[in-house]
Amino acid sequence: MKFSLPHGPLSPAQARNCALMNQLATPGLGSLMARRLAAGTGQLLVFLAGFGLFVGWFVDEMRQFYAMMFSNNEPHVRYWLLGAGVVLAGLAWLWALATSISLLREAKRNEARRLAAESG
Numbered sequence: 001m002k003f004s005l006p007h008g009p010l011s012p013a014q015a016r017n018c019a020l021m022n023q024l025a026t027p028g029l030g031s032l033m034a035r036r037l038a039a040g041t042g043q044l045l046v047f048l049a050g051f052g053l054f055v056g057w058f059v060d061e062m063r064q065f066y067a068m069m070f071s072n073n074e075p076h077v078r079y080w081l082l083g084a085g086v087v088l089a090g091l092a093w094l095w096a097l098a099t100s101i102s103l104l105r106e107a108k109r110n111e112a113r114r115l116a117a118e119s120g
Contacts, residue, residue: 009114010034015107019100027089027096034103043096050088057081 010018015034022030028044057078064075 009110010103010107012104012107012111015103018103022096022100023093027092030103031096031099034099036099036103039095039099043092043099046095047089047092050085050090050092053081053085053088055085057085 018030018034020030021033022028022043026044027047028040028042031040031043034040060078060081061075064073067073068075
């Protein structure tokens with residue numbers, strides 16, 4: 001399977017695929033596919049930061065529960081890690097949603113121009 005970025009005006013099918021990638025796979029990947037390099041890179045970095053914080057929270061929770069098996073220590077949940085991770089990932093997803101809507105609108109305008117040029 002060859003990965004290629006769209007050349008020329010964005011078609012509705014390309015915009016749909018990029019939007020689906022942004023919303024259902026990883027925020028930023030669809031934007032990168034549509035050659036929105038700054039937005040895509042930012043979305044991907046914010047999402048990865050949020051995911052990293054979430055993974056850090058999960059690893060800390062598992063470490064504490066493992067330690068509880070051998071001692072009477074009470075776990076100290078670090079909600080800030082969980083909250084920061086979820087907020088960052090959510091912001092990246094919302095940013096990707098805005099970019100996806102922009103891609104779909106751009107593709108609709110491109111299609112209207114193409115049809116007008118063909119008919120006129």
